[in-house]
Amino acid sequence: MPEKSGAEILIDCLLEQGVDTVFGYPGGAVLPIYDALFQQKKIRHVLVRHEAGAAHAAEGYARSTGKPGVVLVTSGPGATNAVTGIADAFLDSIPLVVLTGQVATTLIGSDAFQEADTVGITRHCSKHNYLVKDPADLAATVREAFTIATKGRPGPVVIDIPKNVQVATAPTDVKGNSPNRFHPAREAEYAAINQAVELLAKAKAPILYTGGGVINSGPDASAALRELAELTGAPVTSTLMGLGAYPASSEAWLGMLGMHGTYEANMAMNQCDVMFCLGARFDDRITGRLDAFSPDSIKIHVDIDRSSINKTVRVDLPIVADVGTAIRQMIDIWKGRKVKPQPLTEWWSKIEGWRSVRCLNYPASKSEIMPQYAIERLYAATKDRAPIITTEVGQHQMWAAQHFHFDAPNKWLTSGGLGTMGYGLPAAVGAQMGNPDALVIDIAGEASIQMNIQEMGTATQYRLPIKIFILNNEWMGMVRQWQQLTYESRYSESYSDSLPDFVALAEAYGWKGIRCDDPAKLDDAIAEMLAYDGPVMFDCRVAKTANCFPMVPSGAAHTEMILHSDEVSGTMDDEAKALV
Amino acid sequence: MHIKEEVSERHVLTLTVDNEAGTLARIAGMFTSRGYNIDSLTVADISEDHATSRITIVTKGPPPVIDQIIAQCERLVPVHKVTDLTEAGPHVERELALVKVSGAGDQRVEAMRLADIYRARVIDATVNSFIFEITGGPDKIDTFVTLMREVGLVEVGRTGIVGLMRGSGAS
Numbered sequence: 001m002p003e004k005s006g007a008e009i010l011i012d013c014l015l016e017q018g019v020d021t022v023f024g025y026p027g028g029a030v031l032p033i034y035d036a037l038f039q040q041k042k043i044r045h046v047l048v049r050h051e052a053g054a055a056h057a058a059e060g061y062a063r064s065t066g067k068p069g070v071v072l073v074t075s076g077p078g079a080t081n082a083v084t085g086i087a088d089a090f091l092d093s094i095p096l097v098v099l100t101g102q103v104a105t106t107l108i109g110s111d112a113f114q115e116a117d118t119v120g121i122t123r124h125c126s127k128h129n130y131l132v133k134d135p136a137d138l139a140a141t142v143r144e145a146f147t148i149a150t151k152g153r154p155g156p157v158v159i160d161i162p163k164n165v166q167v168a169t170a171p172t173d174v175k176g177n178s179p180n181r182f183h184p185a186r187e188a189e190y191a192a193i194n195q196a197v198e199l200l201a202k203a204k205a206p207i208l209y210t211g212g213g214v215i216n217s218g219p220d221a222s223a224a225l226r227e228l229a230e231l232t233g234a235p236v237t238s239t240l241m242g243l244g245a246y247p248a249s250s251e252a253w254l255g256m257l258g259m260h261g262t263y264e265a266n267m268a269m270n271q272c273d274v275m276f277c278l279g280a281r282f283d284d285r286i287t288g289r290l291d292a293f294s295p296d297s298i299k300i301h302v303d304i305d306r307s308s309i310n311k312t313v314r315v316d317l318p319i320v321a322d323v324g325t326a327i328r329q330m331i332d333i334w335k336g337r338k339v340k341p342q343p344l345t346e347w348w349s350k351i352e353g354w355r356s357v358r359c360l361n362y363p364a365s366k367s368e369i370m371p372q373y374a375i376e377r378l379y380a381a382t383k384d385r386a387p388i389i390t391t392e393v394g395q396h397q398m399w400a401a402q403h404f405h406f407d408a409p410n411k412w413l414t415s416g417g418l419g420t421m422g423y424g425l426p427a428a429v430g431a432q433m434g435n436p437d438a439l440v441i442d443i444a445g446e447a448s449i450q451m452n453i454q455e456m457g458t459a460t461q462y463r464l465p466i467k468i469f470i471l472n473n474e475w476m477g478m479v480r481q482w483q484q485l486t487y488e489s490r491y492s493e494s495y496s497d498s499l500p501d502f503v504a505l506a507e508a509y510g511w512k513g514i515r516c517d518d519p520a521k522l523d524d525a526i527a528e529m530l531a532y533d534g535p536v537m538f539d540c541r542v543a544k545t546a547n548c549f550p551m552v553p554s555g556a557a558h559t560e561m562i563l564h565s566d567e568v569s570g571t572m573d574d575e576a577k578a579l580v
Numbered sequence: 581m582h583i584k585e586e587v588s589e590r591h592v593l594t595l596t597v598d599n600e601a602g603t604l605a606r607i608a609g610m611f612t613s614r615g616y617n618i619d620s621l622t623v624a625d626i627s628e629d630h631a632t633s634r635i636t637i638v639t640k641g642p643p644p645v646i647d648q649i650i651a652q653c654e655r656l657v658p659v660h661k662v663t664d665l666t667e668a669g670p671h672v673e674r675e676l677a678l679v680k681v682s683g684a685g686d687q688r689v690e691a692m693r694l695a696d697i698y699r700a701r702v703i704d705a706t707v708n709s710f711i712f713e714i715t716g717g718p719d720k721i722d723t724f725v726t727l728m729r730e731v732g733l734v735e736v737g738r739t740g741i742v743g744l745m746r747g748s749g750a751s
Contacts, residue, residue, distance in 0.1 A: 119602060120605070123602070123605065123606055123609055124609055124610065124613040127657070128656075128657040129602075131601065131602070148657060181598070181657070181660075182657060305655065306651045306654060306655070307648065307651035307652050307654070307655050309651070310644060310647060310648070311648055311651075314644070574581035575581055578581060
């Protein structure tokens with residue numbers, strides 16, 4: 001029987017899974033795999049500058065294409081550097097397969113050079129992980145890993161491969177006969193779906209609260225959501241992760257909900273009579289104070305992960321199913337019975353009242369660029385090109401979520417659950433690799449961008465025309481805002497001192513650098529950025545101490561939103577301080 | 581500000597899992613990483629082909645936390661089935677303990693007498709010590725160990741409990 005090395009078997013298995021791009025960084029413990037990669041032409045390897053960048057790039061690739069992202073890093077520091085990206089993908093349910101090199105099986109446990117217990121370290125921040133001790137097990141392991149990463153609630157799967165397993169040979173005749181022990185249910189039980197239809201049909205004040213699960217479920221789930229919203233006439237709000245699943249240009253769109261969500265979305269969540277949660281998980285950034293969260297509503301929750309149900313908020317009707325499939329099942333029943341929803345005129349007039357607060361308004365300025373204005377102008381200049389937007393984490397991320405609007409899924413890539421500064425630039429690299437013709441923009445802050453700034457070199461190497469749009473206010477703005485709100489403006493270590501000259505930095509990497517600090521010149525500067533056929537770093541100097549509102553302060557209810565800076569109190573009790 | 585604690589219930593869970601490297605670490609680690617309690621945990625291979633193990637976990641928590649624990653266990657790939665014996669109905673729980681006492685004279689006689697009442701067996705004896713083997717529910721063993729403290733307890737080893745549902749069905 002013909003035999004192949006573990007490294008060759010691995011490449012065959014990746015090809016079998018349809019992998020065409022791998023994000024990685026070589027090192028001692030993966031040299032056999034890199035040699036096998038060298039001898040083939042079908043898989044592109046993207047050489048990042050730091051393994052954290054590889055994991056985030058794979059996330060960006062996965063989120064924007066719907067395909068799993070693949071990472072290849074060496075043992076020890078290679079693997080530990082990738083951990084943040086793995087944890088990020090775990091919290092945001094992004095399908096990744098992370099291949100890590102390991103010291104030879106004979107050396108495991110001996111504190112060998114570049115040895116780390118990768119399986120131990122990643123056990124609780126991955127959906128599943130493996131240590132492969134025999135090349136004969138590789139094919140079955142890789143197949144199962146891709147199934148686990150992509151099916152059910154997606155997530156990262158780590159395969160740790162010792163160096164001698166990459167070199168040793170095994171029979172290649174293992175195709176297709178691997179047992180699969182992972183079978184998540186997709187369809188919802190008829191009775192539950194039926195009850196959901198009845199509840200929604202009778203609702204006088206319904207709301208659809210959607211999340212990243214709708215995007216993970218695939219483009220058809222977004223299409224089905226639009227249909228369901230139309231049939232029911234209900235307003236739609238979404239978590240940060242779900243933006244784009246429902247078009248922001250639609251009349252029924254309330255904007256994002258939660259801590260920095262809109263007044264109308266949060267008030268509607270608080271006052272609704274039937275809340276239909278689709279692929280979201282009642283995160284603490286969404287609910288605010290739990291005992292005051294939507295106190296009088298009947299809650300229906302569709303989630304593919306049973307553990308998301310009743311985790312923080314008790315729901316009345318749990319439905320464990322793929323959200324797209326469940327919505328389709330509902331639509332079938334709704335149409336089949338020609339259900340007529342309740343007239344929602346009264347509900348909508350209430351919503352219009354909340355909308356008229358115009359909570360996203362901000363003080364205009366002629367002398368300096370307001371960060372919100374910068375996002376609005378960027379949106380206006382790019383919306384016709386359906387750009388892919390990535391972000392870092394902080395104020396700029398929330399302003400982007402509020403003022404950039406998405407009409408399609410897979411266009412908004414952000415670190416929601418883990419809140420990883422440094423996500424946006426490598427995610428943009430991954431998104432551009434997966435979508436060569438798309439306009440990809442990383443909306444960043446001057447502090448966040450420095451966390452993975454080395455990935456500019458990756459964009460240069462692969463001629464990726466990504467744009468980085470930095471809202472530079474010289475502060476870790478969200479930290480500064482919280483210190484202003486809760487610690488009487490004691491700005492402990494939140495000033496971005498000793499910033500680099502971003503324009504000179506851009507040029508050093510072979511990029512174009514643009515700087516703008518004048519609102520009157522902003523449109524021209526953005527046009528210059530978009531016209532340039534190559535990577536651009538845009539240093540947008542914005543108002544330094546603008547705050548991100550509206551805001552549900554830590555430990556407050558949805559009804560206690562801060563709308564403007566003059567409502568800021570400057571201190572907070574210990575109970576509120578202890579909440580994140 | 582002070583940290584508040586909620587009222588807990590004791591639950592016995594049994595898990596059917598793949599018998600492969602790391603499964604126990606995955607389950608035990610999930611409990612620590614999510615802040616759940618483990619009062620006892622037993623694990624042993626139970627299938628002819630050595631492919632499956634049964635894990636019995638005694639845990640404590642408020643009812644919603646118990647529900648989450650079960651859901652989080654079910655989410656782990658090598659876990660095939662989770663049964664909450666406490667919720668499932670009548671079941672038996674048994675634990676084995678080895679109890680070493682040392683002493684002479686009346687104390688030694690009293691230890692033997694108590695062991696007899698509790699149906700503990702002597703599995704090792706010297707002129708000044710015994711090792712008793714006792715099986716039973718956790719309460720019985722607790723009581724026995726408490727009594728042995730009076731008559732020269734040296735050390736105790738306990739297996740932690742295993743449990744099965746009563747009747748002909750499988751859990």
